[in-house]
Amino acid sequence: MPQLGRAALVVSLALVAYALIAGAAAAVTRRRRLAVSARNALIAAFGSTVVASTVLVVALIRHDFAFTYVASHTSRALPTRYAVSAFWGGQEGSLLLWLLVLTGLGAVAVWLNRRSRDLVVWVVPVIAGVATFFAWMLVVVASPFATQRAPFDGAGLNPSLQNPYMVAHPPLLYLGYVGLTIPFAFAMGALLSGQTDERWIVATRRWTLIAWTALGIGQLLGAHWAYQEVGWGGYYAWDPVENAALMPWLAATAYLHSVMIQEKRGMLKIWNVILVSLAFCLSLFGTFLTRSGIVSSIHSFTQSSIGGWFLGFIVVVVVLTIGLIFYRLPLLKTKTRLESLVSREATFLYNNLLLVALCLTILWGVTWPIITEAVSGEARVVGRPYYDFFLRSFGLPLLLLMGIGPLIAWRKASLRGLGKTFAWPAGIAVLTGVVLIVLGAGSSTPGLIAYTFSAFVLGTIGLEFVRGTRARHSLSSEDWPRAFSSLIARNRRRYGGYIVHAAIVLLAIGIAGSSAYQHVTDKKLARGESLNVGPYTLTYRALERSSNANATEVRAVLDIRRGTQLVGTVRSGKNSYTEPAGTVSNEVGIHTNYLTGEDIFVIAETVYGNGTVSFRVLVKPLVNLIWLAGLIFLLGSLITLWPDAREQRRLATRYAELGSGASPAR
Amino acid sequence: MIALSIAAVLAIFLLYTSIAGGGTPSIRPSQLAGHSSRVSLTGVVVGPVTGDAHGSGLRFLLRDRGVAKGASRVAIVYTGEVSEQFKVGREIVLDGTLKNGAFVGVPGSLLTKCPSRYTAKPQGQ
Numbered sequence: 130m131p132q133l134g135r136a137a138l139v140v141s142l143a144l145v146a147y148a149l150i151a152g153a154a155a156a157v158t159r160r161r162r163l164a165v166s167a168r169n170a171l172i173a174a175f176g177s178t179v180v181a182s183t184v185l186v187v188a189l190i191r192h193d194f195a196f197t198y199v200a201s202h203t204s205r206a207l208p209t210r211y212a213v214s215a216f217w218g219g220q221e222g223s224l225l226l227w228l229l230v231l232t233g234l235g236a237v238a239v240w241l242n243r244r245s246r247d248l249v250v251w252v253v254p255v256i257a258g259v260a261t262f263f264a265w266m267l268v269v270v271a272s273p274f275a276t277q278r279a280p281f282d283g284a285g286l287n288p289s290l291q292n293p294y295m296v297a298h299p300p301l302l303y304l305g306y307v308g309l310t311i312p313f314a315f316a317m318g319a320l321l322s323g324q325t326d327e328r329w330i331v332a333t334r335r336w337t338l339i340a341w342t343a344l345g346i347g348q349l350l351g352a353h354w355a356y357q358e359v360g361w362g363g364y365y366a367w368d369p370v371e372n373a374a375l376m377p378w379l380a381a382t383a384y385l386h387s388v389m390i391q392e393k394r395g396m397l398k399i400w401n402v403i404l405v406s407l408a409f410c411l412s413l414f415g416t417f418l419t420r421s422g423i424v425s426s427i428h429s430f431t432q433s434s435i436g437g438w439f440l441g442f443i444v445v446v447v448v449l450t451i452g453l454i455f456y457r458l459p460l461l462k463t464k465t466r467l468e469s470l471v472s473r474e475a476t477f478l479y480n481n482l483l484l485v486a487l488c489l490t491i492l493w494g495v496t497w498p499i500i501t502e503a504v505s506g507e508a509r510v511v512g513r514p515y516y517d518f519f520l521r522s523f524g525l526p527l528l529l530l531m532g533i534g535p536l537i538a539w540r541k542a543s544l545r546g547l548g549k550t551f552a553w554p555a556g557i558a559v560l561t562g563v564v565l566i567v568l569g570a571g572s573s574t575p576g577l578i579a580y581t582f583s584a585f586v587l588g589t590i591g592l593e594f595v596r597g598t599r600a601r602h603s604l605s606s607e608d609w610p611r612a613f614s615s616l617i618a619r620n621r622r623r624y625g626g627y628i629v630h631a632a633i634v635l636l637a638i639g640i641a642g643s644s645a646y647q648h649v650t651d652k653k654l655a656r657g658e659s660l661n662v663g664p665y666t667l668t669y670r671a672l673e674r675s676s677n678a679n680a681t682e683v684r685a686v687l688d689i690r691r692g693t694q695l696v697g698t699v700r701s702g703k704n705s706y707t708e709p710a711g712t713v714s715n716e717v718g719i720h721t722n723y724l725t726g727e728d729i730f731v732i733a734e735t736v737y738g739n740g741t742v743s744f745r746v747l748v749k750p751l752v753n754l755i756w757l758a759g760l761i762f763l764l765g766s767l768i769t770l771w772p773d774a775r776e777q778r779r780l781a782t783r784y785a786e787l788g789s790g791a792s793p794a795r
Numbered sequence: 796m797i798a799l800s801i802a803a804v805l806a807i808f809l810l811y812t813s814i815a816g817g818g819t820p821s822i823r824p825s826q827l828a829g830h831s832s833r834v835s836l837t838g839v840v841v842g843p844v845t846g847d848a849h850g851s852g853l854r855f856l857l858r859d860r861g862v863a864k865g866a867s868r869v870a871i872v873y874t875g876e877v878s879e880q881f882k883v884g885r886e887i888v889l890d891g892t893l894k895n896g897a898f899v900g901v902p903g904s905l906l907t908k909c910p911s912r913y914t915a916k917p918q919g920q
Contacts, residue, residue: 289880361876366906482800498821507826509818510835512890653849703879715879734876735849743849745876 131196134184134274137177141228142264144174145257152254156322161246168239168253174260175232182229185222185273189215194279198222204285211286214296217303218286220420220435221273226300227416228263230307234336235260238311242332252318259310262442271435288712294354301347302374306412308340309377312384313409316402320453325398325460330388331780335770337388337405341381342766348374349759360717362649362730362747364755367516369495373415376488376495380408383484386534390477393539398461399454400481406450407485411492413443418495469541476534480527487523491516521575525582528637531630532586535623536593554588576645583634583641590627590634597624619775621768628765635758639726642751651734653743663748665729666690672740673700680704682716685733685742689720696720701731701744726753819890823859824869827893835890836898841868842883848874857898860886869893875902 152167154160185198189212194200202215202222216222235256242249267273289295312333319329351371352364365371384404390397417439454461467474494515498508536550561584562577570577594613597620601612617624648663659668671686684702688695701718718731727750734743821835838857846854856868873889881887890904 359878361878497818501818508821510821511818512835515818651849713879732876735847 130184130188130193131274131276134181135272137181137184138264138267138272138274140177141174141181141232142261142268144170144177145232145260145264148174148257149254149261152250152257156250156254164246164250164253167257168243168249171232171239171253171257172236175236178229178232182225185216185225186213189213192283194283195276197275197277198273200277200280200283202283202286204283207286210296211291215286217299218290221267221271223303224263224267224271225273226303227307228260228267230303231256231260231263231310234308234311235314238336245328245332247322248315248318248324248328248332251321252314255314255317256310259314266435266438270438288706288714289358292354292358294350294358298347298350298354301343301350305340305344305347306377306415308336308343309381309409309412311336311340312405316405317450317453320402320457323457323460325457327391327395330391330401334388337381337385338766338770341378341385342763344374344378344381346759346763348378349756353756357717357719360715360732362732362745362749367513370419372491372495373418376491377408377411377415379484379488380404380411383481383488384408386477387481390474394465394474396463396465396467396474398463399458402454402461404485410443410447413439413446417443471537471542471547473534473537473539476530476537480530480534483523483527483530487519490519490523524637525575525578528579528582528586528634531633532582532589535627535630536589551589553592554585557588558582558585570646573645576641579637579641583638586630586634590631593627594624617768621771621773625765625769628768629762632758632762632765635754635761639751639754639758642754643749646750648748649745651743651745653741655741660744660746662746664691665696665748667731667746669742669744672742680706683736684716685736687718687731689729699729699731701733703733703736721753723753726751726757728752824857825859825867827869827898830893833890833892833901835888837886837888839886840881840883844883848877853877857887870897871900872897873900873905875900875905877905878907880907881905
């Protein structure tokens with residue numbers, strides 16, 4: 130069996146290397162049959178990678194400890210679903226997953242675009258080039274099919290990773306990372322072939338959206354897992370590994386917005402190529418960061434020599450990309466100029482600059498220890514205040530722009546037009562601000578600004594839906610619900626986008642509420658004693674102990690009161706596991722108010738022999754909006770992604786015009 | 796314009812990082828000697844772990860990562876939250892200052908790395 134896996138990977142390597150060389154040769158010499166052969170090799174490489182992956186999955190399910198990888202990441206007692214999740218639990222498996230997703234997405238992407246021959250001819254060798262790197266790593270450097278004399282049992286999987294979140298979180302992040310290769314490959318393909326019209330952007334819009342959605346949802350799942358399982362009361366710690374996933378997401382967000390400007394106005398061509406390359410390079414950099422152990426992180430992965438390989442690959446990609454952009458600079462010049470600083474184009478540009486600035490400041494913070502160590506010999510780290518400062522400085526204006534951007538006029542907006550468009554939302558925002566100050570939200574200025582801006586954005590989005598629905602209702606005499614649903618169905622990109630915006634606003638409200646307005650109390654309590662946190666009083670009533678085959682569980686029971694009224698009861702404690710011996714997990718108690726989205730988060734820090742317990746209690750207002758935002762984000766993304774026959778026809782007509790009329794430069 | 800704006804932004808954050816002192820030094824226990832200001836210490840927990848993190852303080856030793864026995868160790872005193880992952884042999888990150896030969900942690904700054912997997916290595920290696 131391991132021989133089959135190894136052989137399949139060698140075949141994959143040979144196929145992608147062939148696709149790279151033959152594809153490039155075909156593109157240069159313009160030999161069509163060779164190009165088709167290269168494309169087929171790339172598709173076949175997916176097949177052989179599937180074979181290799183199947184071998185690994187079967188070995189994991191059968192607990193075949195003769196595979197070093199299986200023995201290092203699973204044990205006999207591990208349930209099958211978690212044994213399968215060990216596929217991406219370790220380094221070699223992660224690389225294999227990367228190659229699998231890359232060849233899979235690549236095969237589908239080149240097949241779907243097979244008719245745009247002049248564009249795809251260079252896409253095949255670019256995807257094959259990236260795949261060659263990963264196949265090389267798997268064959269030569271880090272094989273998942275290394276064998277050993279089978280031990281009686283494997284090393285097992287960390288209990289905190291034996292969790293449905295941890296089954297879904299890593300593959301979603303991988304789908305995001307790897308998915309960014311496709312738009313990157315089309316961008317490079319467009320540059321190499323000189324077809325720098327917006328076709329590559331249209332061809333990859335859905336790919337970028339899929340990757341971006343997967344990356345976003347993957348991160349939120351990770352945050353939710355951290356919140357519920359790790360139990361320190363937070364969900365994001367600005368850790369380098371978390372930032373590694375956030376940076377490409379920010380770059381991809383900027384890209385998704387700026388491509389609209391290129392589609393509508395033919396501007397920002399260079400910028401778009403730079404953004405998509407940045408997003409791709411950051412996804413490689415993220416992998417390098419997590420695997421090389423170059424900066425210290427609370428996530429520790431297997432550290433090995435593959436960091437150096439990744440660094441080398443990143444350097445090659447960056448140098449080639451920059452070289453190519455410079456080489457094709459004359460083709461990327463645009464005739465259209467920005468007409469006014471108050472226009473939709475300009476707003477999108479500000480949005481882009483803020484997103485990229487946020488992305489780069491995070492990158493700066495992450496690489497700061499490396500830079501300072503190289504310069505002064507001593508690594509220095511920047512902490513939470515650094516990141517929080519920039520999140521506020523760039524995030525709050527971004528929030529405001531999210532309300533302005535979609536409604537402001539193209540080209541040049543008049544002052545009167547602005548007043549008309551934004552009178553209602555601005556009024557709503559001001560009113561919200563005043564009400565919040567009266568309610569006492571003035572204790573945090575950034576929080577107050579975030580809420581006021583959020584009200585503004587929600588106002589504009591709501592107004593858009595109302596106006597659109599009313600227009601349809603009066604034009605087509607559909608009843609209200611039907612007018613509403615057909616409004617969305619007929620403009621999926623636009624209204625799906627608004628829904629995603631609404632999700633981001635909810636996310637901002639959740640983050641602002643749970644950080645700017647949270648209450649924390651630490652106190653050691655004996656039974657019968659109470660502590661106060663925010664408007665609540667918690668009374669430690671009893672300590673429950675129970676044992677099962679695997680663990681001893683201790684739970685402190687607390688009554689939550691607001692004034693004299695009993696709000697609820699919460700249990701918080703620890704589990705001491707018998708296997709692996711000495712493992713203790715914090716089992717936090719969370720009392721959720723579904724009406725207000727507030728959580729009362731109780732951590733039993735230390736349980737003493739005499740029944741006294743050290744508690745840490747956090748009241749986190751609106752925190753559940755963050756998770757709700759995830760669901761709405763997914764809904765909005767799915768709406769924008771949903772195939773739209775009308776849009777396809779529009780694009781087909783446009784291609785025909787492009788093909789006959791404006792012949793692209795070569 | 797794009798270039799100008801990016802340059803302005805770069806200038807702001809360069810200014811910020813230099814004004815804010817450029818972050819906290821991130822060092823290993825063996826490099827601690829001579830540091831009197833606040834640092835971020837990364838190392839591996841060496842037992843025995845005694846005391847109470849919610850009382851007089853949790854006490855243990857910390858050594859460099861990847862160095863076997865005989866490496867320099869530093870005594871740690873810490874109060875505040877302790878992660879469930881904390882135990883002997885785990886790698887931690889802790890902010891604090893060196894006072895009278897012991898490293899006094901900033902309350903609440905203790906981070907314990909979660910191992911992505913268990914490896915059956917004997918303790919202390």
